[in-house]
Amino acid sequence: MxxxxxxxxxxxxxxxxxxxxxxxxxxxxxxxxxxxxxxxxxxxxxxxxxxxxxxxxxxxxxxxxxxxxxxxxxxxxxxxxxxxALSLRPEPVDVSPETRLSIIEMLVSIDTLLDELGSRTRDIFLAVQLEGLSYVATAERYGVSVTTVKNHLIRAMTRCLLLMEPE
Missing domain, CATH: 1.10.1900 (c-terminal domain of poly(a) binding protein)
Structure with a gap:
């Protein structure tokens, strides 16, 4: 400066x-x-x-x-x-402050990434990755083609990979 x-x-x-x-x-x-x-x-x-x-x-x-x-x-x-989520676990989980901070930082990064994807891409990505829906079921849910589902997933996965790259 x-x-x-x-x-x-x-x-x-x-x-x-x-x-x-x-x-x-x-x-x-x-x-x-x-x-x-x-x-x-x-x-x-x-x-x-x-x-x-x-x-x-x-x-x-x-x-x-x-x-x-x-x-x-x-x-x-x-x-x-x-x-x-930790409190709902049947067994108590002992997480060090450093690990807790690291987990929170990663969750914030993931939340930011998901927010940046746009609603349609995010919804399709979460349907496939978290709910385990097939491409066909996801396409039917959102009224799009399987190719569109694949394109949204490629966009989301590309953003995930960019997030994982060291700066």
């Missing part, structure tokens, strides 16, 4: 951090979480490598913060579902 970039970030932070924390506090009902999320918002700004000046800083910051709020909510929902 150049000195000019640091200066612009410092000015943005100085001018809008208090406002952003207040905006987030209203939505979260908690000053500590608001401060954490405001900090995460500025980290996103810092890593965004913006080439042009930000014309509407509050709109820009609130859009990033809103996205982080959604991510946080989705992660919390996934974590609660995971913990509920």
């Amino acid at each position: 150049s000195a000019l970039d640091r200066s612009a970030l410092h000015q943005l932070y100085s001018a809008h951090n208090s406002w952003l924390k207040g905006w987030l506090r209203v939505r979260l009902g908690n000053a500590a979480d608001a401060a954490d999320l405001a900090q995460d918002t500025f980290v996103r700004v810092m890593t965004a490598r913006i080439d042009t000046p930000i014309r509407e800083p509050r709109g820009y910051l609130s859009a990033i913060a809103r996205s982080l709020l959604i991510d946080k909510s989705r992660r919390r929902t996934i974590e609660q579902a995971y913990l509920q």
Whole structure:
């Protein structure tokens, strides 16, 4: 980050951090979480490598913060579902905090991937992979051809493979 970039970030932070924390506090009902999320918002700004000046800083910051709020909510929902699934097991499962974090991160990645597929591709993928429907049964369920089912599965599997590639 150049000195000019640091200066612009410092000015943005100085001018809008208090406002952003207040905006987030209203939505979260908690000053500590608001401060954490405001900090995460500025980290996103810092890593965004913006080439042009930000014309509407509050709109820009609130859009990033809103996205982080959604991510946080989705992660919390996934974590609660995971913990509920563990609690329903007949035998208690002892998972280390590191393993639990790893599992939650992977579940969040899978959820993001499924969300990015689009509803039809996701539905077809889940019908075949989780429900075990045949291509023919899936095609009948969704009123499409078997070739269309195969094309959706290829699209979904390609996205899965891309997710598995090391960065």
